[in-house]
Amino acid sequence: xxxxxxxxxxxxxxxEAFLTINCTYTATGYPSLFWYVQYPGEGxxxxxxxxxxxxxxxxKGFEATYRKETTSFHLEKGSVQVSDSxxxxxxLSSGGSNYKLTFGKGTLLTVNP
Amino acid sequence: xxxxxxxxxxxxxxxxxxxxxxxxxxxxxEYMSWYRQDPGMGLRLIHxxxxxxxxxxxxxxxxxxxxxxxxxDFPLRLLSAAPSQTSVYFCASRENRGSxxxxxxxxTRLTVV
Numbered sequence: 001x002x003x004x005x006x007x008x009x010x011x012x013x014x015x016e017a018f019l020t021i022n023c024t025y026t027a028t029g030y031p032s033l034f035w036y037v038q039y040p041g042e043g044x045x046x047x048x049x050x051x052x053x054x055x056x057x058x059x060k061g062f063e064a065t066y067r068k069e070t071t072s073f074h075l076e077k078g079s080v081q082v083s084d085s086x087x088x089x090x091x092l093s094s095g096g097s098n099y100k101l102t103f104g105k106g107t108l109l110t111v112n113p
Numbered sequence: 114x115x116x117x118x119x120x121x122x123x124x125x126x127x128x129x130x131x132x133x134x135x136x137x138x139x140x141x142x143e144y145m146s147w148y149r150q151d152p153g154m155g156l157r158l159i160h161x162x163x164x165x166x167x168x169x170x171x172x173x174x175x176x177x178x179x180x181x182x183x184x185x186d187f188p189l190r191l192l193s194a195a196p197s198q199t200s201v202y203f204c205a206s207r208e209n210r211g212s213x214x215x216x217x218x219x220x221t222r223l224t225v226v
Contacts, residue, residue: 004155034214043117043203044156046214089155099144099163099207100171101215105155 002027006090006104013080013111021075021107023064023090031094033057033066033073034101038087047075047088080111115139119204119218126194126225134189134221136204142216143209145187149173149200150220156203162187163209194225 007022025031032051036044048057053068062077073090090104120135138145146161148171158171162181176198178190187206191198201222205215 036214036217043217043219044205045217049214099209100146100158100161101156101205103148103155103157105153 002031002092002094002102004090004092004102004104006088006107008105008107010108010110013109015082015111015113016079017111019075019077019080019084019109021088021090021109023073023075023104025071025073025090025092027071027092027094027102029094031092033064034091034093035062035064035073035075036089036091036103038089038106040086044089080109082111082113085109085111117204117206117216117218119202119221121221122219124221124223126191126223128194128196128225130191130194132191132194134191134202134204134223136187136189136218137185138187138204138206138216139185140206140208140216141184142206143184144215145181145204145206146171146215147177147179147187147189148203148205150203151200159189159202191223196225199223199225 003026034049035047037047038044048059050057050066056065064075087106089106091101117138143164147159148156160179162168204218207215
């Protein structure tokens with residue numbers, strides 16, 4: 001079956017630091033990959049996505065590259081802000097089950113001024 | 114557009130009570146899903162629907178019931194609430210074509226005492 005493993009948090013950084021949150025997956029076929037962000041007290045928002053190997057998704061300074069050879073989709077940002085403090089979820093949908101999302105457990109990011 | 118609307122935002126139930134969590138979307142999306150979010154567990158799929166009149170079970174369906182009589186609405190029913198159902202519940206929807214991510218509602222925080 002499908003599964004997503006992402007680095008456990010919490011992650012605490014100072015403003016302007018570099019961020020990496022690791023995400024690896026197992027899936028049948030060729031999955032689509034997503035990063036969602038959840039700000040305190042809110043629902044999940046789609047941050048970025050990639051639908052095929054070597055695609056790079058980007059949004060709000062965040063990037064992630066779909067690496068089929070390493071089955072990874074690591075989230076990066078060059079300079080984090082306090083407003084980036086949130087929980088980040090890696091997720092995939094795959095093949096005949098593309099209506100279902102499989103989530104990682106989430107990584108809490110706290111950015112201090 | 115309102116997107117995905119969930120009601121209520123908060124609810125306290127006594128063990129054994131039943132209730133319905135409401136979910137409505139105004140984007141004419143075919144796919145809808147219910148997830149529960151628990152600390153350290155990520156989001157787990159409860160039930161999903163690929164169109165009006167079609168529903169199926171996800172990972173953790175026990176104790177929950179759904180129906181999809183219209184494209185817009187996808188209510189989740191708790192048949193006899195148990196403390197293990199204390200959680201945050203999210204409804205989500207997406208188009209049935211392409212690799213679009215899901216749009217999530219803002220959630221219902223349920224406590225069963």
